[in-house]
Amino acid sequence: MSSRIPALLATALVAALAPATTAMAKTVTGSNAAEALTGTEGPDKINGNGGADRVRGLGGNDTLFGDTGPDDVAGGAGDDVLDGSSGDDILNGDEGNDVATGGFGHDSLYGGLGDDNLDGGAAPDRVEGGDGNDTLHGGSGGDEIFGGPGNDTIYFDSGPDHIFGEDGDDVIYINGDSLVDDVDCGNGNDTLYVPPRGTSWGRAVAARIRDARIVNCEIVIEQAAAVDPTKGISATTGNEGGSRTGTDLNDNLRGGAGSDKISGLAGEDVLWGDQNHDALAGAKQASDVLDGGAGNDTIYGGRGTNTIFGQDGDDFLQGGGLRSLINGGAGNDKIKVTSGAKTTVDAGDGDDAITAIIARGRATIKCGPGNDTVIESEWPGNRKLVKISGDCEKRTRHKTSK
Numbered sequence: 001m002s003s004r005i006p007a008l009l010a011t012a013l014v015a016a017l018a019p020a021t022t023a024m025a026k027t028v029t030g031s032n033a034a035e036a037l038t039g040t041e042g043p044d045k046i047n048g049n050g051g052a053d054r055v056r057g058l059g060g061n062d063t064l065f066g067d068t069g070p071d072d073v074a075g076g077a078g079d080d081v082l083d084g085s086s087g088d089d090i091l092n093g094d095e096g097n098d099v100a101t102g103g104f105g106h107d108s109l110y111g112g113l114g115d116d117n118l119d120g121g122a123a124p125d126r127v128e129g130g131d132g133n134d135t136l137h138g139g140s141g142g143d144e145i146f147g148g149p150g151n152d153t154i155y156f157d158s159g160p161d162h163i164f165g166e167d168g169d170d171v172i173y174i175n176g177d178s179l180v181d182d183v184d185c186g187n188g189n190d191t192l193y194v195p196p197r198g199t200s201w202g203r204a205v206a207a208r209i210r211d212a213r214i215v216n217c218e219i220v221i222e223q224a225a226a227v228d229p230t231k232g233i234s235a236t237t238g239n240e241g242g243s244r245t246g247t248d249l250n251d252n253l254r255g256g257a258g259s260d261k262i263s264g265l266a267g268e269d270v271l272w273g274d275q276n277h278d279a280l281a282g283a284k285q286a287s288d289v290l291d292g293g294a295g296n297d298t299i300y301g302g303r304g305t306n307t308i309f310g311q312d313g314d315d316f317l318q319g320g321g322l323r324s325l326i327n328g329g330a331g332n333d334k335i336k337v338t339s340g341a342k343t344t345v346d347a348g349d350g351d352d353a354i355t356a357i358i359a360r361g362r363a364t365i366k367c368g369p370g371n372d373t374v375i376e377s378e379w380p381g382n383r384k385l386v387k388i389s390g391d392c393e394k395r396t397r398h399k400t401s402k
């Protein structure tokens with residue numbers, strides 16, 4: 001009996017000193033005010049919602065959304081997923097193999113230590129891979145892209161980008177259907193893919209090389225860009241107003257400061273009411289019509305008056321600006337009401353989820369056929385601002401920091 005006591009004590013001591021194998025995690029949704037939202041050492045899910053938020057994931061494999069507003073988001077240790085959504089955001093992956101998407105706005109993305117995948121999204125962005133073997137996309141707009149130490153893969157997507165490979169054996173693709181501004185492949189044994197010289201883009205890139213605007217690239221390969229059979233067109237309307245119509249593939253269509261009419265047709269399209277939302281004079285006076293068409297589309301309203309049609313498919317629809325009319329159409333849609341606007345939602349057929357956590361503005365929500373959910377704030381002021389019809393099967397009062 002007594003001989004077992006030391007063994008039992010040793011077992012208890014080891015158990016007490018051993019680190020916990022799991023950590024608690026949090027799911028947090030902010031209000032529309034500017035807030036500081038902090039996670040745990042576990043796998044947190046944090047959505048800043050509206051306002052200029054400071055979001056910190058700490059440890060764990062976190063999923064962090066800045067949402068609307070100019071946000072400062074850092075993942076901390078772990079393999080994190082960061083999404084700035086709309087607004088001019090700062091996204092920092094920190095340690096770990098992170099995935100970060102800037103979304104809509106003039107964003108700054110920093111990968112930190114690890115093999116990261118960064119995509120600036122719409123508008124001019126700054127993208128820095130940091131240490132590790134990173135995959136970097138500038139997205140649309142004139143971006144600044146820095147590979148950092150490591151063997152990076154860098155894609156010039158569109159717009160007059162400035163690309164710096166820096167240290168490591170990098171692979172850089174500028175063989176698309178628009179012209180890069182300049183490229184410095186940096187130190188290492190680097191490979192640059194350019195369009196064939198027999199094409200107009202190939203001749204333009206060759207002139208950049210002659211003018212020493214493309215330098216320090218040890219291996220240059222002429223190769224047409226691989227054709228993605230699902231990729232449609234990427235286009236803007238300009239700032240005077242106009243119309244754009246997509247294809248039956250996956251299009252990226254962006255409006256400007258004027259009044260635009262944008263139709264995605266079929267495919268999984270991304271439609272933006274305003275390409276550069278904060279820098280365009282007259283954007284708040286614009287009146288945009290955004291029609292996703294068939295397919296699972298993503299639509300962001302502009303700074304003025306928006307009429308948004310999701311049509312068939314499981315769509316994500318977000319209003320914005322001064323006034324928005326959102327019609328989900330058929331499909332299981334996710335609809336977000338933004339603060340400060342006057343918004344009318346007709347979710348249409350399907351099992352829809354409508355998020356209406358606002359501190360300013362007004363919203364009227366009709367759910368339509370299906371098993372629908374409206375997510376509102378437990379803050380009493382929110383319920384005064386949001387009018388919800390009786391055909392909404394479920395209402396959830398989400399705890400926010402309000």
